[in-house]
Amino acid sequence: VKHQVLVVSHADADGHVIAEQVRRNLSAVPTFEVTTIVDPTRTKDHRTWLHLDSIPEIEANEYVFFVDLMFAPASFVDEVTALLAFVRARPQKRFFVLDHHPLPLRRLATAPNVRAVYREDVLDCAFGLTSEPSELMIIAALCESQPTRAHAIKTPLQSDIAKGVRRAAALGGSLPGEKLSALLRFNCWDALVELGREDSKLHRLPRGRRPSGDPPSKTLRKLDRTASELLARTRASKESAQKSAKEDLVSYDVEVVVGHAPPKVQIKQALPKDLEAIVMALELAALYLTTEPGAEFTAAELIAEAKKIGGDKFVIEEGDIKNVLGKAGFLKKVPGNKLVLK
Numbered sequence: 001v002k003h004q005v006l007v008v009s010h011a012d013a014d015g016h017v018i019a020e021q022v023r024r025n026l027s028a029v030p031t032f033e034v035t036t037i038v039d040p041t042r043t044k045d046h047r048t049w050l051h052l053d054s055i056p057e058i059e060a061n062e063y064v065f066f067v068d069l070m071f072a073p074a075s076f077v078d079e080v081t082a083l084l085a086f087v088r089a090r091p092q093k094r095f096f097v098l099d100h101h102p103l104p105l106r107r108l109a110t111a112p113n114v115r116a117v118y119r120e121d122v123l124d125c126a127f128g129l130t131s132e133p134s135e136l137m138i139i140a141a142l143c144e145s146q147p148t149r150a151h152a153i154k155t156p157l158q159s160d161i162a163k164g165v166r167r168a169a170a171l172g173g174s175l176p177g178e179k180l181s182a183l184l185r186f187n188c189w190d191a192l193v194e195l196g197r198e199d200s201k202l203h204r205l206p207r208g209r210r211p212s213g214d215p216p217s218k219t220l221r222k223l224d225r226t227a228s229e230l231l232a233r234t235r236a237s238k239e240s241a242q243k244s245a246k247e248d249l250v251s252y253d254v255e256v257v258v259g260h261a262p263p264k265v266q267i268k269q270a271l272p273k274d275l276e277a278i279v280m281a282l283e284l285a286a287l288y289l290t291t292e293p294g295a296e297f298t299a300a301e302l303i304a305e306a307k308k309i310g311g312d313k314f315v316i317e318e319g320d321i322k323n324v325l326g327k328a329g330f331l332k333k334v335p336g337n338k339l340v341l342k
């Protein structure tokens, strides 16, 4: 039996991309079954925290990751109070919070089953990242207006994709939420590049919104059709998987292929899947052992926690830690043979 894992993210441009990166990284853990919620109504902004009961999908999951959802400087006390009440009422679940805006870390630390991380550069705002920035996170960072190291390393193509994602994510259009998430999941980069390169007259976005009177451009209409097709096939594939009761054997990621030629623009996988899985589980374990900033733990404690998170079927050896220490950016050695989260 797999652990059910849910990623809940902000329905803006970078939020869609961050959700997809986190989904991919968590999915590397073979014992995790990961779904995402990015919803232009329910995860529109910081008020999401006040309406967590509008996301009943949370109840079926053991691990819940809130990403790219900020706490507003003027109303964070109410927001964090609502989140704390929500997680305390669900002591069997583990919650993680990650954003590139400052978080109310001290208050969040008062609940036993939530861990929070603030990373100021969007480039670092995902779980399971390695020291090498991923293309997805470069695109996510370019979607935001905050200062980021991404500007120093971006390619023109990544900038065009980011522009396309911003246009696709603009509220008032048909793509934000499920559809844009599907386009990212299935690597529809070519059409997103095309969207980014369309005439800006077709994409007037006052205050980031698409005015309701503006007709969708040719590329927007094409992306809408592709997304609808992908979602229909995903649903059909899930239903047939349920019918045949062989869910473990059917990976709808692999099964669903967009009709036409394969997309030309490829997004690189950073690491082989098994190493990625180890990095991912160890990071979650390190987060869980970090009950206060700078908390120290041993490698053995880290492995034990990673096994608990991954479940019995998840194999991880002492030697894997050494392998990972060099590649993952999140652990630091401290005197006394201990480790801390960076």
Ligand SMILES: [Mn+2]
Binding pocket: 010, 014, 015, 068, 100, 144
């Ligand atoms: Mn953001």
